[in-house]
Structures are given as C-alpha cells and as structure tokens.
Amino acid sequence: MHSQSSESSVVLQGPRSCQKAVLRDQYEVLRDIGFGRFGKIKLASHRLTGVEVAIKVLQKKGQNLLVLSEPEMMRSLEHPYVIQLLQVAETHRNIYMVMEHAGGGRLLDHVPQGGMQEEEARRLFRQVVSAVSYCHHKGIMHRDLKPENIMVDARSHARLIDFGFSARFTPGQNLHQFWGTLSHFAPEIILRKAYEGPPVDIWSLGVILHFMLTGRYPFGGNTSKEVLSQITLATYSNPPYVSLAARMLIHQMLTLDPQKRPTAKQILQHPWMTHGKQDLPHDYSEPIPIRPDPEILTTMFDMGYDLRKTWVSLAKRKFNAAMATYLLLQHQKSQGAGCIFQEKPVPPRVKPRPHPVDLSHSLVLPKRSPSEPALSTFPLPCEPQLPEGARQAGQKHIRSASEPALHLHLQPAGASTPDVGPQPDSGQLNAHRRLLRWVDRRIATCVRELCCCTSRVSNKLAPM
Template identity: 35%
Template sequence: MCGLKGEVTAGPTLPYETLGAQYVILRTIGQGSYGQVKLAHHRLTGTAVAIKVLLKERTQYYPIRTEVGILKKMNHPNIISLHQIIETEQNIFLILELADGRELFDWIEKSGHLHEGLARKIFIQIVHAMSYCHDIGIVHRDLKPDNIMVDASGKVKIVDFGLGALVTPGMKLSEHCGALRFCAPEFFLNQPYDGTKVDTWNIGVVLYFMVTGDLPFVGTTLKELGNQVLLGRYAIPRHLSKELREIIRYLLTVNPTERPTLKDIMTHPWLKQGNAGFLSHCDKIDSSHLDPAIIAAMADMGFDPCVVQKSLVDKLYNEPMATYGLLKRQAGKQDDHTSQPEPVQPGLTPFPTLTDPTSFPSYREQTTDRPAIRAFLSLSSKTDSSKDKEHGGQRLRRSATAPIMPPHCPQKRIIIFSDERVNNRRQHNSTMDSIRGAYRSWKRWTGRIGASLLQLCCCCCCCCCIPLKNNRVVPQMEA
C-alpha cells in the first residue's frame, strides 16, 4: 500500500493503527451481512465515509473476498462506491462512500406507502443499477428495502453486497440466502437457481412493498410462507393502475424460466410514463486525465503525484487513491451546490423532487417571494435619489410600501391615503376652531375691559356734575 510521499508500505498486512491514522471512527451506524458498519471521517479531507469492519475467519474468508471483488468491479451512480481497502491479520476494513438519506424501509414505514409516480422514480433506478450488475456478472441475492438507501431528492444507492456472487451466463448457484419473505420460489424448492432471476423476484417484492406498504407473502410458519410463494398467492389492490398491477405480476412469476430479465422490465410501459426518474452518468475516474487542481492539493498534503497516478491506474484502493476520489467527490458536490438549490427536507411524502411545488410549498414560497423582495430593494434604492428627496417624506413612504401590497387589494392603499387626508383635514379644522375660540375670548375680554372703563368714567362725571351726554373728546387742534 502506498502512503504519503516517499513512504510506501508493501504487503497486505498493516498495523491496526493505520486505520486510526487515516480515519476517525465516530459510531456504529449499521450491521452488514458479515460485519459492522462504522461512521467515520477522513482526516486529510474531512469527508464522511462508511467503514465496513469485516472479521477474517476461515468460515467467512471466501464470502469476504467475494464482496471485495464485487465492490472493486462496480462503478455506477446508484451503487455504493469503494474508496479504500485496509487489511490486517484479523480484519479487512472497507472504506465506502457514505450514502445520503435513509433506508427505503424507513421512508415507507413513515409514510405508509409511496404513490405511483414516486415509486416509479425510485424503482427505475433500482432496475438500471441491478441490470448493470447482471451485465458485468454480479448478483446481489439480498435485495430488500433495508439495503436500498434513498436521499431527500430521491436518489437511490444500493448497499451491502455481502451475500452477492460473481456469476457467468447460465451459471447456477446452490447457496440459499436472503430474507425469507423476499426469497424466490427456487429457495423453497431447495434447487440450484439462476441468481439474476432471484434478483428479479426480489425487486418485484420491493415494488409491491413500496406501493402498498405490505409484503405480498406472509406466513406464520416457514411451510405456510413457502406454500403461498410456490402458489403465487397474493392480492394486488384494485386502486393501483393497470400497468402497475401488470408489472408486479410480471416480476412475481413463479416459474423462473418464464420470469423476465431486468432488460425486459426496462421496456415495460409503466416505466415509460412521465418523467420516470433521473439516471446520472457514472463519475468514473479517468487515470489518463487527472484533475491538476486535485493533484496539486494532494502534493501540498505530501503525496507524490507519480504515486497517485500509479494508484489510480492500477486500482490499488490505497490511501492515495482514496484521497483523490474523496477530493473529486467533494469538488463534484460543490459544483452541484452552485448549480442547484439545496435539497429541502421532505414532509409527509418522502423525497419528492424539488421541482414539484405541491410537495415543496416552502420552496415555492421562497421562489415567489424573491421578485417582490427584488422590487422592494429596487424601489428602496430609487428613493435614495436626490429627485425623490425633494418631494418629502409622504411620497417616500408610499412608494416604499407599495410593492408589499397584495395585487388583489388595490384599494387598501387608497383607503389608507384617504384616511390620512381625512385626519389632516380634521386636524386643520380643529386648529381653526381653536383660533376662532381664542379670538372670541379675546373679544369678550376687551369688551369687559371697555365696559369697566366706561363705568369708571361715568362715576367720575357724576362726581363733577358734568352731564355725560355733552361730554365728548375732541382733538387738540380742534379745541
């Protein structure tokens, strides 16, 4: 295994401290077919990963080697990716991509069942991923909702190939494994079987469970369950569409020789309806055209670029290869974030698409509010101009609040404006009344003062015996 620049460790056996030197173990997040799955993060890049801890024992060594070989062979956007393999004398540590979201089982348990459109989007990703596996000679043999991860945007990741097998065309398998209620009829007959046809049956049970919330075959004992499976005895709800009921019957064909392949399923009319889902391209690392920015960043970390390229060309699944893959994945996620909005957490219906306004009302409100905000900001910037400042505060207030008014209530602003005019008129009237009242009071006081002076003058005239009526005041020059 290649380490940092100038440090190459050869041989399959590494000390256990190598894992702790590269990754920080956080907690246990699951149990695989042959070992625990830990949540950890890569020390150099800070990327979260899943580490499957496999115990090397003679009874388990062959299936572990098979799982490692399967993971090395696959590269599909809907299948979990392998980044690195660290092997010690007692354990094999598989550093895997950490799938976003939750198990499909949890989503169905929360919502009861999925509507057909959403189930179709998830189902087509499962079919394409497993058809890819069959094309390269891989069967899963344990497909169930627990091993299918779905994130908030509806993207699928198939995990746990611990019971998987490498097959060739026409090859028959004899080991019977998997969850009993998902097992194909061949298992109950204890006969050699075609692994690809078993995966097809498992996918049919998964589809039935997605759209109904129940399993098609239920029995209190193994014999009772086996009888129902061998007879193909199950009920399909009538509210499902005709095409959906047809594809379920097609998948759950008891006779494996008549059971369709996944390529046959991909041509079914039910999968052609609407926008059946998204099929992203495989983010395969091209060892002949490496990202110079990532190589430069790894050189700053201490990696030799030649060692990095050799690790990628030879697919050594060592530390340089894992670091390059994690950095490339980080760069891809940053590009996704710049081109797309952050996925919104779903409500009662799990993982709808962001473009569905009925599923994401909060996302729709955000997009409809933005034009109003932009209009408000543009008007606010206009009110800061010198031209608007000359017209006083009343016009500034009306123009700033106008974009917030609902378009279906145009009279509200008029009513507010009319009330303002009425209030101003009332204030003006009250002011004039006050002035008139003060004027009347002043006239009354002047009248009283004049009357008092007149009375005083009368008293003086009486005292001097001068008739009041003949007394008048004349100018000085006239006298």
C-alpha cells in the same frame, strides 16, 4: 470527543498492524451505525477532507468465508446508484472496507404505511433497477436485494449496498448456493433447485416494488411455513389503488418460471417505468477514471501527495489511501462543495502545505477548440512515461504517456538541508534557500502545465 478518540483507538489501533495505523491516521471513527451477521459498520470522518464515510469491519472467521469476497466484488463496481468503495485494508483478523456514507437512511424507512406515491416510487425504483442491470452486465448477482440494502443519499438517490451474498455468474450457468432473506426468497431457492443468477434478483425486485407501492410485503404469514407456501404458489394480492401498469410489472417479476421473468434491462423499458420519461437512468459502464481530474490532482499535490503514486493507484485500482482521497475530492467537486483539507496529514513523511485549497477557485483549464487535433503528435511539456508496473496492469484505457513520472518528494518548509563541507555564510545560506523555493515553484508549475496539456487531449485515443 474523548469517547470518539477512544473508540477509534480500540477499533483501528493495534500492535504490529500497519494497516490499522493507516486507517487510524486517515479516519476518525465516530460511532457504530450498523450491525450485521458478519460484522459492524462504523461512521467515520476522513481527516483531510472532513467527509463522512462508512467503514465495514469483516471478521475473518470460518462462517464468514462467503462474505469475505465482498471487497473483490465491489472493486469492480462503479455506478451512480451503487455505493462507492473507497479503500480496503486487511489485517490478520479483519478486513476493513471504507465506503461512501449515504446519509439519507434506508429505503425501508422512506416507505410510509400504505405505500409511496407512484411517481416517487417509480423514480427510486428506476435507479435501483439501473444499478441491478449494471451489476448483471458485469456478471455479478446481488442475491440479497431488499429495502434494508438500498440506501437513500443526500440527493434522494437510491444507492445499492451490502454485496456480502453476491456472486459471479456466467450466462447459462446454474448456481447451487442458497442465500438471502426469507420474505424475498425466489421459489427456486426455497425448492433447492439449481438456478441462474439474474432471475433470482428479478424476483426480489418484484417484492421490493410491491412493498414500495403498498407498504407491505406480498408474501406474509404468521409462520415461516406460511410464507414459504405463499412464495412457492406466488399467492399475493395488490390493493386496487395500485395502477394497472404497476400491477402488470409486479406480476411479470413475480412469475414462478424463472425463464419467463424479464431481465433488468427489459424492466427499464416497461411502460410503467418509462412513464413521464424523467430522470431515466442511462447505461453506465465508465471505469474510474480514464484520466484523473487535473484540478483534483492539483489539490492533492497541495495536500502533500506524490502525484505519480496517486496516478498509479488510480490506474491499477489499488483502493488505498491516495485513491480514497481522490474519490472523496471527486465527490465533493460533483456536489459543488469546496475541498478543504484538515490539519492532520495522511501521506507518511510528507507534510501538507499549510493553506486549504478550494476546488471552486482552482486553476481554470483551457478548453480544446473544435479545430484542434484530438491527439497531439508532438511531446507535451514535462510529458513522462507510464511506469512499467502500470503498463502491465492491463489498463487498456490509460495512455502510457499521460502519467507524470515525477517523484514529488518535496522538502518540508523550514527544514534544514544537510551540511556538506564548510558551513556557508548567511548570504550563501539565504541564496540557497531562495534556490530551493524556486525549484519547488518550478516543480509545481510543471505539474500544472502537465495537467493543462493532458486535459486538452481527447478521451478518444488513437491506438497504441
């Protein structure tokens, strides 16, 4: 335990570094779990929820300029099979990316010698292609797809990670940067030809599927020259136990002409991919979140968070401490786990309430009846206005009247009030304390009424 605290202090604590102090207060670093060309990955525990997270530390050096765009890329990605970015903090030396931790290990370690069974390979490969299709739809190419950059989470779902080499692209635009891993290089990368983004990822997907089904890479050799020669000629072989449909799909992806390779969406429609039609991924484009979950907001209120600031953090996608806590609680709720926060508070100068909160026993919200109008035409109880800053953030999915404008800076329990004039007697003081407790209860009731009302509003909003 002592060594863990020591490591946390060394990594995240420093003079005149407010961001480091925030990270130190929010997370306890446990150990190193990964090393890359551009930084380290550390396992940490979120102090309030106890959820384990991964913290990627990127050093601001000249040779790292490319990968320093990774936080920007991940800010725009929200998909079930892409690892979730939770928080970003920056100092004059480093960038810290707090992300979900997929505890199941790398896909590389799940492929046995001789390859996986086709049913299991199909299930995981569907999820990987779904994530890649989503990224391409968002105008982002990964450029370093390989089994080492695909994690498996606790539910045995694939999670795409490491967007350090990713880049934005425009359809029809050619790129000229040549990055990636040798065994997964597309021929156009080796030949130093200008290339479009998505076909390069599709080639890498072909290499991944071949590896998943056979346990070895399609292009190998004793020297790098031999590997490059095989790639430029697309020379590889499939074992006879691989089904014909799978071999045909691999052949389509490992086509020399980039224009003849299928898109990620077309791969999802291939007969081998749709076989069984179980666990088929759906197109996913939902941002985080259109309207915050009132149960989670209630939990965060009990933790001591300012709900207005939390709401604005989500609307403007600030990826700060409040947003990270919300996303972690959301993850816990989706897993069916109760959300119990620890003793150490995160929000500065706000003391959390002393009792843990379990979302499984939270307030039961009323459901909208079929006859109820989709959008109320009358003011909701305690209904405030969205702050001017959030209205200017371009969040077209956020209704301006749905965000609480209450500043919930509650006085910590047991704190004394400032003296004004003569000191009241004990009876007056007790009455004053009862009044403060009544005000606190009224504020909490108002917040819960607001959450109940907003939950009854349809997600299909009328135009403003």
